[in-house]
Amino acid sequence: MYSALHARPEGAEERTMMFKIQKMAVVGIAAALALTGCAAGTTGSGGDEEGDTLRLGVVTPVSSFAAWQARWANESPYMQAVYDSLLTASPENEIEANLATKWEYNDDNTELTLTLRDDVTFSDGSALTAEDAAASLLGFRDGGASDSTVLASVTDATAVDATTLKITLAEPNPALLTYLTQNAGLVAPAELAGDDAAATKPVGSGPYVLDTDATVVGSSYVFTKNEDYWNPDRQHYDELVLSVYTDPTALLNAVQGKQVDVTTALDLTTVPQMEAAGYTSYPVDLNWAGFLLSDREGTVTPALGDVKVRQAINYALDRDALSDAIGGGYGTPTAQIFPTFSPSYDESLDALYAYDPEKARDLLAEAGYADGFEVTMPRGVFPAASFTLLGDQLAQVGITVNWDDVQLNDYISNLVGGKYPMSFFQLQQDPSDWQLAQFQIAPTSTWNTFHVSTPE
Incomplete structure (x- = not known):
């Protein structure tokens, strides 16, 4: 669980270092993002007419093309190409029609x-019906996707008739409509729900079809x-x-060589x-990057079960230096995952942990770790220099990091699976605080990786 999230004063020791980071879309001259309803772009060759080829650089290969296993975030371009979602969201996060043209809750929102x-x-030429949508929803809920818990409150999904879908909830879910604009809302043929064949040969209703002959798995997808x-618009x-x-x-090198x-x-x-290579950058405040103290009960690393050790780590990390190194001047140091415009944002929290290595060493000594301790962390995703800086700052207070070099796809699954007691990672800022909490804070959430709760 993110130790940055408790606003109560007595829980101050459980917060951790983090900073907001801007997502950068670097766009070729006269080209713009154009996947599934985004702003229209131009030809890959830089002309003024639509058509031809768009060459999109992505930072991870697709884990699976199966709708019931779909990941979002960096893998969303793959899914948006071949599938449609039940609903869609505008750039302002307004819910809009897509496969579903109308939607309505009952009186108690269940x-x-x-x-x-x-x-x-x-x-494949078959008609998309409510039966397909129902099977896709239940397949995603039960299929083991990394964020399948977003549909944990769904008790059933049924086809009333060919064009009417009813979703039944155990309790109201304020973010359900948003989830239906993302991977949880992707629709595939009913018979493919749970079918491993869809992992490499997707059948969707989306604007594009995967060309398996031209695709080089792990490298280039056509x-x-x-x-x-x-x-067709x-x-x-x-x-x-x-x-x-x-x-x-x-x-x-690919950008400088005009390959994307x-x-x-x-x-x-x-x-x-x-x-400098002639591209235009469009910064968007989309993510936060932070140090995740996940093992707060000391299950994997006993030292982390002591609150003074977690406090010490907060004081040991220089957020300003890390923001400069990782954010390249585009980051804003903070001690919380909620953005400044959020009702949950508390400005006072950002002043809790000034960089103070001496205080960190004192706290470690008080906890019985005057000689420090060792911990294993994953390394990857961010530039290598970022992890060098993290390791150096922790080493200065006596904490020795043993690094595991991990590729992006394994990085996520290892973190979600609770392999590492603490880590440095980047996650999105969700449209609502409730959605963010359900994804990153709640005991059953995906990114509360040890599923820790603090009842008091």
């Missing part, structure tokens, strides 16, 4: 009824226009090519070089 379009077909798509290109760059240097039209930046310190 039943959601959606009316679906009757003119949508899958890429999608061709779905000629029977129900909403969303198809700005004839072909999409998603090229994988898991290394910041490789991504920078659009990409996000793995290392924000490289953005000036990308701009």
Whole structure:
């Protein structure tokens, strides 16, 4: 659990270092993001007409193309290409129609009824019905996706008729409509729910179809226009090519070599070089990056079960230096995951832990760790220099980090599985505080990786 989240004064010792970080979309001259309803772009060659190919740089290969196993965030471009979601969200996070044209709750918000379009077909030619939508929802809930818990309150999903879907909840879920705009709301044929074949050969109703012959798994994924798509206004290109760059240097070289039209930046310190190559950057306050003290009960690393040790770690980390090193000048140091415009944001929390290595050493001594202790952490995702800085700061107070080098896909599954007692990672800022809490704080949430609760 994130020790940064308790606002009560007596819990101050359980917070941790973090900072807001801007997501950078670095866009080629005259090109813009164009996947599934985003702003229309231009040709990959820099012309003024739509069509041809959009070359998108992505930072991770797809884990699975199966809708019931779908991940979001960095893997959302793959899913948005081949699938439609029940609902969609505007750039202002307003819920809008998509496969569902109408939706309505009952009086106590435990039943959601959606009316679906009757003119949508899958890429195999079969009609999309409410039965497919119901099976997809239940498949995602039960399929072991990394954030399947977002549908934990769904007790059933049934097709009332071919175009009417009813979702029954054990209790009201204020974020359900938002979840239905994301991976939890993707719809595939009913018979593919739970079918491993969909992991490599997706069947969806989305604007593009995966070209398995042209795709090089793990490296480059090619999608061709779905000629029977129900909403052709969303198809700005004839072909999409998603090229994988898991290394910041490789991504920078691809940008400088004009091998991509659009990409996000793995290392924000490289953005000036990308701009110098003729690209335009569009910063968005989308994520926070922070030090996750997950093992607060000391299950894997006993030292972390002592609150004074967790306090010491907070004092040992220099948020300003880390923000500069990792955020490249685009980050804002903070002690909480809630953005400044959130009702849950508490400005006073940001002043709780000034960088103070001496105080950190004193707290470790009081906890019985005057000689420090060892801990294993994953290393990856961020530039190597970032982990060097983290390790150096912890070493200065006597904490020795043994690093495991982990690739991005394994990085996420290892963290969610509770392999590491503490880690440095980046997560999104969700549209609502309730949604953020359910994803990152609550005892059953995905990113409360040890599922720790503090009843008091």
